[in-house]
Amino acid sequence: MYESRILGLAYVTPFVIGLLVFTAFPFLASLGLSFTEYNLIERPYWVGLDNFEFMFFHDSLFWKSLSVTLAYVFITVPLKLAFALYIALILNFKLKGINLFRTGYYVPSILGGSVAIAVLWRYMFADFGVINLILGTVGIDPVPWFGDPGWALFTITLLRLWQFGSAMVIFLAALQNVPVSLYEAAMIDGARKWQAFFRITIPLITPVIFFNFIMQLVQAFQEFNGPYIITQGGPLKSTYLLPLYIYESAFRNFEMGYGAALAWVLFSIVMVLTIIAFVTSKYWVFYSGDKQS
Amino acid sequence: MRSIEQTAASAQAMAEVRKTERRQKINAVVRYVILAAVGFAMIYPLLWLIGASFKTNHEIFTEIGFIPMHPTLDGYIEGWKTSTEYTFGRFFINTFIILIPKVLATAFSSTLVAYGFARFDFPGKKILFSILIATLLLPNVVTRIPQYILFRELGWLDSYLPLWVPQMFAVDAFFVFMLIQFLRGIPRDMEEAAMIDGCKPFQVLLYIVIPMLKPAIISVCLFQFMWSMNDFLGPLIYISSVEKYPIALALKMSISATESFEWNRILSMTVLALTPSLAVFFLAQKYFIEGISTTGLKG
Numbered sequence: 001m002y003e004s005r006i007l008g009l010a011y012v013t014p015f016v017i018g019l020l021v022f023t024a025f026p027f028l029a030s031l032g033l034s035f036t037e038y039n040l041i042e043r044p045y046w047v048g049l050d051n052f053e054f055m056f057f058h059d060s061l062f063w064k065s066l067s068v069t070l071a072y073v074f075i076t077v078p079l080k081l082a083f084a085l086y087i088a089l090i091l092n093f094k095l096k097g098i099n100l101f102r103t104g105y106y107v108p109s110i111l112g113g114s115v116a117i118a119v120l121w122r123y124m125f126a127d128f129g130v131i132n133l134i135l136g137t138v139g140i141d142p143v144p145w146f147g148d149p150g151w152a153l154f155t156i157t158l159l160r161l162w163q164f165g166s167a168m169v170i171f172l173a174a175l176q177n178v179p180v181s182l183y184e185a186a187m188i189d190g191a192r193k194w195q196a197f198f199r200i201t202i203p204l205i206t207p208v209i210f211f212n213f214i215m216q217l218v219q220a221f222q223e224f225n226g227p228y229i230i231t232q233g234g235p236l237k238s239t240y241l242l243p244l245y246i247y248e249s250a251f252r253n254f255e256m257g258y259g260a261a262l263a264w265v266l267f268s269i270v271m272v273l274t275i276i277a278f279v280t281s282k283y284w285v286f287y288s289g290d291k292q293s
Numbered sequence: 294m295r296s297i298e299q300t301a302a303s304a305q306a307m308a309e310v311r312k313t314e315r316r317q318k319i320n321a322v323v324r325y326v327i328l329a330a331v332g333f334a335m336i337y338p339l340l341w342l343i344g345a346s347f348k349t350n351h352e353i354f355t356e357i358g359f360i361p362m363h364p365t366l367d368g369y370i371e372g373w374k375t376s377t378e379y380t381f382g383r384f385f386i387n388t389f390i391i392l393i394p395k396v397l398a399t400a401f402s403s404t405l406v407a408y409g410f411a412r413f414d415f416p417g418k419k420i421l422f423s424i425l426i427a428t429l430l431l432p433n434v435v436t437r438i439p440q441y442i443l444f445r446e447l448g449w450l451d452s453y454l455p456l457w458v459p460q461m462f463a464v465d466a467f468f469v470f471m472l473i474q475f476l477r478g479i480p481r482d483m484e485e486a487a488m489i490d491g492c493k494p495f496q497v498l499l500y501i502v503i504p505m506l507k508p509a510i511i512s513v514c515l516f517q518f519m520w521s522m523n524d525f526l527g528p529l530i531y532i533s534s535v536e537k538y539p540i541a542l543a544l545k546m547s548i549s550a551t552e553s554f555e556w557n558r559i560l561s562m563t564v565l566a567l568t569p570s571l572a573v574f575f576l577a578q579k580y581f582i583e584g585i586s587t588t589g590l591k592g
Contacts, residue, residue: 007494008413012421015406015469018462023428026439033438040445087331090324103578104332107339110574110581114523115541116566119548120342123556130341133357162335169582214430222432225525229545243434250438251530260438267435274430 034261039254051261061237061245062262069242069266072153073220076160081212084164088171089201102172105165112163118229122146125155125230149238152231156239159226167212174208175201203286210285214277221270242266339567346561353556368557369565375543376550377535381562384543388569391453391528391539392521398460399468399517400510406463407472408498412481428466441530455531456524460517468513475509476502512580515573522570540566 034051038044055062087105091098111117125131125145132142145155178201186196202209224243227233233240242262250259344359346368352361373381409415410422444455463469483505484497492500503510525541532538538546544566547559574581 005413005415008409008415008418011409011413012406012415014402014461015409015425015463016421018402018459018464019424019428021443022440022459022462022464023431023436026436026443027431029439029442030435040442087328090327093321093324095321095324095328101328101332102582105335106578106582107571107574108335110519111339111523111567111570113520114567114570115525115544116563117338119544119559119563120338122548123560124338124341128354130345130353130357133355137357162338165335218430218432222434225523228525229548246434246438247526250441256438256442263435263438267432270432 030260030263033257034264036257038256040256044257047257051258052265055258055261055265061240064237065240065242065245066265068153068238068240069221072157072223072239072241073217076157076220077213077216079157080161080164080216081167081209083161084167084212085171085209087164088168088175091168091172092175102169106169107165109163109165109167112159113225115225115229118159118226121155121159121226122230146231147235149236152235152239156223156226156230159230160220160223167216170208170212171205174205178204206285207287210277210281214274217273217277218270221266342560342567343564346557346564348557350555350557353560365557368555368561371555372547372558372561375547375562377546379536381540381543381565383536384538384540385565387537388522388539388541391456392518394453394457395460395521396514396517398457399463399465400514402461402463403465403468403472403513404503404506404510405498406469407476408502410469411473411476412484412494412502425466425469429470437526437530444531450531451533451537452531453537456521456527465517468517471513472506472509475506479505508580511577515577515580518573519570 033044035046035048036044037047037051091102108117123129127142127144127147129145131145135141135143144151146152182200182204183196186200191199222243223241224247227239227241228244228247231239233244243266246259246262246266249255249262340359344361345353347364347366348356348361349363349365349367352363356362375381375384410418410425440455444450447454449455449458479502483501487497487501488494523541525545528539528542529545532542535546544559544562547562
């Protein structure tokens, strides 16, 4: 019916233009920029690998920022996924009032990326904020949530964990698709509950675990609002994630070339991890014959 | 003899059943306790925020309860005035001036493109579709700097154009992907019947596909609404004059300004900043949950 090949192309034209102008061109241009020095006033000046040489061998702030970023990602992503899956498993029991809980858990992830929530976090965890007040009522000394490097990263991490709802909703949908007959068959064969969980549930939802993992990974590497508003990267750069460093290089100091170089390093890390995940996925992600939504 | 054995066996079975029932009940209670505890942790910050916005500054620092003991609207009245020459209302209007064209452009362009991908065959479709999926995973951070330079060359800085224009070209692959997934689930019978009756593809799109796609298009609009409300980095980079600030920038400004000591003002404006998103979410939550669980979108 839809045989007109040209017409099909016409419908996707906006996407092709957008792709070329707003994605492909900037993508390559930022690679080009990373080999230049460019302050927006003078013309870009080709410096070869200087930006990268400086970054890797002379810029201790880069290494600090990178290690903070990796710590942040490798703490938040697994914790958030595990927590989301755990709560989804509980919700998957046919309990009364599930919808209410599901909605309540989902609200933070709808609002969580906003400035307003970051502001709320800043005030709740302030030295004289409500969290320290609560701790005070049970006799715990005030915690320097933003004053101490270790605690500051923890507080930022907590904000991300608080937004576990979207991953949970996706897990829950996947769990509800696991056929009950499989569990019944396993029970008849004498399987225990934990065996059913690790042999049936987990393998069947691996595609969704994989999907959630990749999405959370890409997002966590780009976190900006939380640390920018709550801690400004401090104290002692303990929450200075790479996106903050990129922003300050490019849009505060107007070092477009160095900013682009940092962005490409961040992109390369995300890409390598994504490729590793895709390559190893054939060993642990189980695609059943039926259509996966 | 037999009946005694039977009774004994059935009594044992009954005890067994009762034991399982009791265990199930305990399990259910444990689950509810966990759910309620987690739910409380989820909702507590929001409840505290709403309560605190009606408190005096002194009470915010000293009381942990939700309910203000001396409710006051001071925070709202003073906060609304802001430390600038504009009221908070101005920032609300700016936010919607950014938001509405952005949402409409997204819905329009994503629908066209998704229709093209889901229903037509054209040269290069496979490659384009793979690129579409790849851009889902492309971190925006890598394209942001040249985009900024591009918009600067075009003279679009300090205007809303950098926030609007890209959306006319379906740059958010998420939305296109979501609509394609939805379209794939709709049988083509109706469209084919209409074509036999002489409808052109564009008429089919307008009169048959869009009405069927309506729930998915609404989901697209809602998600774009939420993401744009939450967007901070875009306006931060592109908008420099205070008169054009959306809420996100105005809030950030207020915590940096001297009024940051006036907690209740900032918390009141934070409540207002969250109100549109919360209202939209509760009015249309079924679209969110369905949208996210059928296509696996981020939230």
